[in-house]
Amino acid sequence: xxxxxxxxxxxxxxxxxxxxxxxxxxxxxxxxxxxxxxxxxxxxxxxxxxxxxxxxxxxxxxxxxxxxxxxxxxxxxxxxxxxxxxxxxxxxxxxxxxxxxxxxxxxxxxxxx
Amino acid sequence: xxxxxxxxxxxxxxxxxxxxxxxxxxxxxxxxxxxxxxxxxxxxxxxxxxxxxxxxxxxxxxxxxxxxxxxxxxxxxxxxxxxxxxxxxxxxxxxxxxxxxxxxxxxxxxxxxx
Numbered sequence: 001x002x003x004x005x006x007x008x009x010x011x012x013x014x015x016x017x018x019x020x021x022x023x024x025x026x027x028x029x030x031x032x033x034x035x036x037x038x039x040x041x042x043x044x045x046x047x048x049x050x051x052x053x054x055x056x057x058x059x060x061x062x063x064x065x066x067x068x069x070x071x072x073x074x075x076x077x078x079x080x081x082x083x084x085x086x087x088x089x090x091x092x093x094x095x096x097x098x099x100x101x102x103x104x105x106x107x108x109x110x111x112x113x
Numbered sequence: 114x115x116x117x118x119x120x121x122x123x124x125x126x127x128x129x130x131x132x133x134x135x136x137x138x139x140x141x142x143x144x145x146x147x148x149x150x151x152x153x154x155x156x157x158x159x160x161x162x163x164x165x166x167x168x169x170x171x172x173x174x175x176x177x178x179x180x181x182x183x184x185x186x187x188x189x190x191x192x193x194x195x196x197x198x199x200x201x202x203x204x205x206x207x208x209x210x211x212x213x214x215x216x217x218x219x220x221x222x223x224x225x226x227x
Contacts, residue, residue, distance in 0.1 A: 004155070031213070042117075042203050042218030043156070050213060088155055100171065101216065103155025 006089055006104030014112050019076040021087060021107040029091030032065050032072035033101065038085045046087075047074070081111050115139055117219035119204050125225045126194045134189040134222050136204030144207045145187035146171070146216065147179060149200040156203060162187055163210060194226045 006023045013019055023032070031050055035043035047058050049065035049072060056063055060077045072089055086108050090101040120135045136145065143164050148156040158171030162181040176198060178190045187206075191198060201223050205216040 006155075009153075040220070042205075042220050044218070045215050048213075048215065090155075100158055100161070101156070103157070105153060105155050 004089060004091060004102055004104040006107055008107055009105070010108040010110070012110045012112060013079055015079060015081060017079055019079055019083070019109060020073065021089075022071060022073045023089035023091075023104045024071045025091055025102075026070070028069040029093060029102075030069070031092040032063070033090040033092065034061075034063050034072070034074050035088045035090060036085045037088065037106070043088055076109075079109075079111050081113055084109055084111050117204055117206055117217050119202075119219040119222050121222060122220070123223045125227065126191075127227050128195060130194050131190070131192050132194065132224075133191075134202055134204075134224075136187045136189070136206075136219060137185055138187075138204075138206040138217075139185065140206060140208070140217070141184070142206035142208050142217075143184070144210055144214070144216075145181065146205040146207075147177070147187065147189045148203045148205065149173065150203060150221075151200050159189065159202075194224075196226045198224065199226045200224060 004025050033048050034046045037043045047063040052069050054065040062075045064073045086106040088106045089104040117138045146161040147159040150156050157173050159177050160179040162168045165184040168179045180188045201221045203221050204219040207214040207216045
């Protein structure tokens, strides 16, 4: 199956620091999604990207759809303790079978107060 | 509006036992999905449904069966549980397929097979 490489696997940062994580794929996607999962919960959609080169923000979160359509980046500015969780990227194609998401393995974020 | 709910939240099975996981959504969504999540892994699609009465295989369907008799419910069955099926199972739903339809996830069912 398709592979999404998400890095880093985990991060320990001080409160107030900025965070960057990324996802790369062996194939092209038409949609990139970023989810956050908190302990004991299901993933929640943070940002959706639909166009190569697109840069989208959601509060302190900013994500970009790479020009090659094979990568995406998520940045969190001025981290706070409630940012703790696992962040997943997911790629999605368009057309037939486009409902299927391919997930990365996640980036576990820990914020030290 | 509860969104996507899953029953049960946690279950322990012995090898060879059977069980059914229930997913319900109250958003009138056409598409529903079952994923499994293993430690250090992203979510992997088991089965999905594009409408009432339809089901299809995802990436890892072996050992599971599904049914979508009612639009709002999607059942995942394990006929003979194996330790390899120890996992966290997530149900999701979306209004339709396609790249612009958000999938909404339930809180998960934690299954331990001994």
